[in-house]
Amino acid sequence: MISIAIDGPSGAGKSTLARRLAAELGYVYVDTGAMYRAIGLYALRQGADPADPDAVAALLPAIRLQLRCQAGAQRLSLNGEDVTEAVRAEQVGMAASAVSAHPAVRAFLLETQRGMARSQDVLMDGRDIGTVVLPNATLKVFLTAAPEARAARRLAELRAKGEPADPDTVLADILRRDEQDTHRAVAPLRQAPDAVLLDTTALDFEQSFAALKTLVQRAAAGQ
Numbered sequence: 001m002i003s004i005a006i007d008g009p010s011g012a013g014k015s016t017l018a019r020r021l022a023a024e025l026g027y028v029y030v031d032t033g034a035m036y037r038a039i040g041l042y043a044l045r046q047g048a049d050p051a052d053p054d055a056v057a058a059l060l061p062a063i064r065l066q067l068r069c070q071a072g073a074q075r076l077s078l079n080g081e082d083v084t085e086a087v088r089a090e091q092v093g094m095a096a097s098a099v100s101a102h103p104a105v106r107a108f109l110l111e112t113q114r115g116m117a118r119s120q121d122v123l124m125d126g127r128d129i130g131t132v133v134l135p136n137a138t139l140k141v142f143l144t145a146a147p148e149a150r151a152a153r154r155l156a157e158l159r160a161k162g163e164p165a166d167p168d169t170v171l172a173d174i175l176r177r178d179e180q181d182t183h184r185a186v187a188p189l190r191q192a193p194d195a196v197l198l199d200t201t202a203l204d205f206e207q208s209f210a211a212l213k214t215l216v217q218r219a220a221a222g223q
Contacts, residue, residue: 040087
């Protein structure tokens with residue numbers, strides 16, 4: 001099986017690029033970030049503090065997650081409810097960053113993620129895929145961009161959806177997520193020693209996609 005691990009900070013474009021590339025190459029796309037977002041969403045709905053490890057751990061037995069492919073796109077269900085769009089809210093993103101720091105949450109999802117890679121060719125993105133989830137991946141890519149570039153992309157995305165967005169607030173959220181993700185005690189965001197760095201600050205989407213596709217095709221060919 002071929003496994004591609006893509007890590008990087010919030011707003012780097014991991015999910016958008018990975019989803020399109022997986023569809024083009026015939027790989028199964030696994031959005032691990034969406035799984036953490038679903039747990040964060042559930043915690044918020046239950047009135048639990050996402051930063052409280054005991055409170056979140058107590059919720060896990062009641063959580064059922066399912067990933068499925070529908071019309072070529074990944075859909076995520078939480079206890080039977082499709083939450084693919086709901087988990088993308090800004091508040092849920094912050095909650096996801098908080099719950100992902102808890103060992104119980106990571107253990108809850110780890111074997112599910114590894115099992116997917118054992119049975120099929122996968123392209124998996126997240127924060128610790130190359131360092132923890134798939135340490136023996138065929139290819140590891142650390143996809144990043146300057147905070148200002150990531151904030152500008154996120155701002156454009158929000159405005160395209162018709163959602164109100166303030167540039168300073170979006171940038172502050174990006175920086176806060178970076179701080180949380182890189183300084184958490186469990187599986188912090190970092191580049192694996194054997195990962196290829198792909199900085200897309202000066203690249204548009206198509207250029208970023210072409211660069212990533214080239215890396216994956218070379219790895220799959222054993223180059």
